[in-house]
Amino acid sequence: MHRENVNPNPATPPGPDEAPQRIVKVRRDYNSWVASETLEDYALRYTPQRFRKWSEWRVANTAFGAASFLILEAVGATLLVQYGFANAFWAILVTGLIIFLAGLPISVYAARYGVDMDLLTRGAGFGYIGSTLTSLIYASFTFIFFALEAAVMAYALELALGVPPVWGYLICALVVIPLVTHGVSAISRLQLWSQPIWLLMLVVPFCFVVVRDPGAFAGITHYSGEKGGSAGFDLRLFGAALTVGIALITQMGEQADYLRFMPERTAATRGRWWAG
Structure with missing residues (x-):
């Protein structure tokens, strides 16, 4: 293995009692790797101002x-089928309102001070145990939704390309590794070019259905669902649907x-900051 001598002051040779420092190439490569902020990307806790x-x-x-x-599409469709349109x-409307009101102060303080849910929980007075429980809930939620997303994508790969589900799960699990190792730097670039495609694909299925069957959505507002006796509002079914929707509130940890x-935030960027 190649080794090289490193003298912190090249102009001054090492003294008689001072052994030259030997840096192994593997160690030098490792040090440069861990020092890369693109790889680490401040994945946890506090984000310093110089990196924002x-x-x-x-x-x-x-x-x-x-x-x-x-x-999200699967949850919305399930609520519609199970509990009816009304x-x-x-x-869904009340769920969005509750999550918005609960997430607004969290979002503001996370954006203002550059801290994640763990530090926000400690700052709110819940201490180390509270932040640990918050991290546990957030991690469990992430694993569950990652598994559900992988199942959806694996099923899509099977329908589109004939990929067996076992291989589909493996592909979905491996393809995210380069993204998570490069943090928000890679994710922001991915979102920048894929967001317009995603917004377009949200509309395309509805346009396709309307073109093939113009009357397909005529009776959807009167659909009572599998558990509903009538097409009107039912407080019991509304509560059941709300319970399912509120489970998504944990997603604010990712926000x-x-x-x-x-x-x-500055005086010049105040409007853009709040809009963002």
């Missing part, structure tokens, strides 16, 4: 990507992970 280098729009666009996971509609990269 993206624009407000870039950070907001990256955070908005959390709404693109396919389970109950699902109001449950804090992104918003802590928001640049510092």
Whole structure:
């Protein structure tokens, strides 16, 4: 293995009692690797101001990507089928309002001070145990949704390309590794070019259905669902649907992970900062 001598002061030769420091190449490569902020990307806790280098729009666009996971469509469809249009509609609306009101102060403080949910929990007075429980809930939620997303994508690969589900699960598990190792730097770039495609693909299925069957959505507002006796509002079914929707509130932990990269708010950027 190649070795080289490193003298901190090349102009001064080592003294008689001073042995030259020998740096192994593997160690030098490792040190340069761990020193790369692109790889580490401040994945946890506090993001220093010098690294919050993206624009407000870039950070907001990256955070908005959390709404693109396919389970949201599955959850919404399940609420519609199970509880009917009226109950699902109001449950989704109330869910969004509750999550927005609960997430607003969390988002503001994460963006203002560059801290994640763990530090926010400690700062709110819940201490080390509280932050540990928060991290446990957030991690469990992430693993569950990652498994659900992988199942959806594996099924899509099977339908589109004939890939067996076992290989589909493996592909979905491996393809995210380069993204997570390069943190928000890679994720922001991915979101930047994929966001327009995702927004377009949200509309395409509805357009396709309308073109093939113009009357397909005529009776959807009167659909009572599998558990509903009538098409009207039912408080019991509304509560059941709301319970399912509120489970998504844990997703605000991911929002804090992104918003802590928001640049510092100034008088010149105040409007853009709040909009983001």
